[in-house]
Amino acid sequence: MNQKNRSLVTLEDLDKEKILHLLDQAAKFESNPNRKILDGKIVATLFFEPSTRTRLSFETAVNRLGGRVIGFSDAATTSSTKGETLKDTIMMVSNYADLIIMRHYLEGAARYASEVSPVPIINAGDGANQHPSQTMLDLYSMKKTQGRLEDLNIYLVGDLKYGRTVHSMLQAMRYFNPTFHFIAPSELQMPEEWKDYCRHYGIKFHESTEFNEDIIADADILYMTRVQKERFSDLLEYERVKNTYILHRDMLCKAKPTMKILHPLPRVNEISQDVDESPMAYYFQQAKNGLFVREALICNSLDIQI
Amino acid sequence: MGKSELLVAALQNGTVIDHIPTDKVFDIVNLLKLQEMKTPITIGNYLSSHRMGRKGIIKISDRFFTDHEVDKMAVVVPNIQLTTIRDYEVVDKKSVTMPDEINGIVKCPNPKCITNHEPMLTRFFVTDKECGSLRCRYCNKEITRDEVKLL
Ligand SMILES: [Zn+2]
Numbered sequence: 530m531n532q533k534n535r536s537l538v539t540l541e542d543l544d545k546e547k548i549l550h551l552l553d554q555a556a557k558f559e560s561n562p563n564r565k566i567l568d569g570k571i572v573a574t575l576f577f578e579p580s581t582r583t584r585l586s587f588e589t590a591v592n593r594l595g596g597r598v599i600g601f602s603d604a605a606t607t608s609s610t611k612g613e614t615l616k617d618t619i620m621m622v623s624n625y626a627d628l629i630i631m632r633h634y635l636e637g638a639a640r641y642a643s644e645v646s647p648v649p650i651i652n653a654g655d656g657a658n659q660h661p662s663q664t665m666l667d668l669y670s671m672k673k674t675q676g677r678l679e680d681l682n683i684y685l686v687g688d689l690k691y692g693r694t695v696h697s698m699l700q701a702m703r704y705f706n707p708t709f710h711f712i713a714p715s716e717l718q719m720p721e722e723w724k725d726y727c728r729h730y731g732i733k734f735h736e737s738t739e740f741n742e743d744i745i746a747d748a749d750i751l752y753m754t755r756v757q758k759e760r761f762s763d764l765l766e767y768e769r770v771k772n773t774y775i776l777h778r779d780m781l782c783k784a785k786p787t788m789k790i791l792h793p794l795p796r797v798n799e800i801s802q803d804v805d806e807s808p809m810a811y812y813f814q815q816a817k818n819g820l821f822v823r824e825a826l827i828c829n830s831l832d833i834q835i
Numbered sequence: 836m837g838k839s840e841l842l843v844a845a846l847q848n849g850t851v852i853d854h855i856p857t858d859k860v861f862d863i864v865n866l867l868k869l870q871e872m873k874t875p876i877t878i879g880n881y882l883s884s885h886r887m888g889r890k891g892i893i894k895i896s897d898r899f900f901t902d903h904e905v906d907k908m909a910v911v912v913p914n915i916q917l918t919t920i921r922d923y924e925v926v927d928k929k930s931v932t933m934p935d936e937i938n939g940i941v942k943c944p945n946p947k948c949i950t951n952h953e954p955m956l957t958r959f960f961v962t963d964k965e966c967g968s969l970r971c972r973y974c975n976k977e978i979t980r981d982e983v984k985l986l
Contacts, residue, residue, distance in 0.1 A: 614953055637949040637973025656947050658974055722977065 567596030860891035
């Protein structure tokens with residue numbers, strides 16, 4: 530957390546105590562999401578890249594707390610298409626808003642905005658780089674369903690090469706002694722630099738290209754991600770593996786009864802529809818948790834305690 | 836007096852850049868735009884060195900370097916030695932080492948990095964001073980010394 534202006538750019542800026550504090554705050558919002566504590570506050574949501582799902586979640590959070598929202602949902606409607614710099618847009622908006630929530634297609638945009646902005650910035654995604662509120666809601670969902678964050682067996686499945694959510698999860702979980710299992714096709718395995726990160730922080734991990742009921746029998750958390758065709762340089766390889774990393778209901782037969790399935794959404798076909806009826810399916814509730822987590826992040830950036 | 840010693844002797848005012856790896860001498864020339872200077876410059880290469888076997892050396896009359904220029908050299912060429920001479924006396928002698936942060940010197944190779952789209956300074960953390968590896972403060976891209984492109 531940038532204490533100077535209380536921006537949230539990346540989870541790497543948060544220590545363990547701060548992460549746990551924010552998760553506690555989110556739990557309070559879950560018990561009562563409607564609190565008029567942002568009365569008189571104006572929050573800007575600047576989406577230079579459209580993301581309806583994330584924007585609605587943040588804007589709902591502001592509305593449920595009694596604040597007001599200004600902003601735009603698509604760069605095509607903003608002056609950046611007329612060549613205005615990001616800095617100028619941020620300076621202009623900070624004249625009106627108490628907090629800026631921004632999503633941008635360029636990596637590092639939120640960090641830069643937090644350096645020039647007189648009001649706090651919350652990063653709602655900057656290209657392939659960071660998306661801290663997504664990671665916080667993943668953590669919240671794990672803690673809520675397992676009763677703890679320590680010592681979890683976490684299985685990350687699918688695209689581990691390009692998936693920023695799985696990389697952020699490694700960073701955020703480094704405080705909690707997890708054991709990770711990386712399950713991915715050979716083209717999309719966890720990059721070496723992230724495995725080095727795990728070694729550096731003493732995070733245990735195992736790797737596999739196989740995905741079946743025996744492999745996942747020990748999982749506390751099964752974190753599914755999309756395997757997208759455009760990520761493959763070899764399309765034959767894609768055709769060969771495209772059905773390998775799909776979760777079917779019958780693959781849950783040996784799973785722990787407390788195991789939960791997470792997914793950052795939107796899903797395409799990597800979780801088959803019959804899984805939705807399983808008590809282990811948690812991805813829709815997970816998305817709902819995003820609201821409580823974002824309420825907590827917004828209040829934190831505005832220095833409002835509950 | 837041997838020939839290589841002759842090369843570094845008798846600079847009245849200026850800077851001697853010593854301990855340059857033989858394949859980096861002309862990188863330094865380009866970096867400091869020495870080819871555009873109109874003062875006496877001596878460039879030596881493949882000179883014997885106790886420490887390095889073979890080395891390069893550049894001595895430049897009436898030219899002193901700013902911290903910014905020294906940082907630039909540190910990014911491209913590790914462990915060179917800079918000697919400042921005034922009135923035939925050595926007034927400063929130091930090994931150039933990587934600073935903790937490199938600001939406004941290196942271009943980020945990531946085309947989707949904000950620094951390539953905004954009129955702003957680039958900023959890199961030095962993640963390993965020995966290897967000269969850097970990490971972009973904005974997009975987190977890691978680069979090695981060989982991948983470094985100067986602005
Ligand atoms: Zn960069």
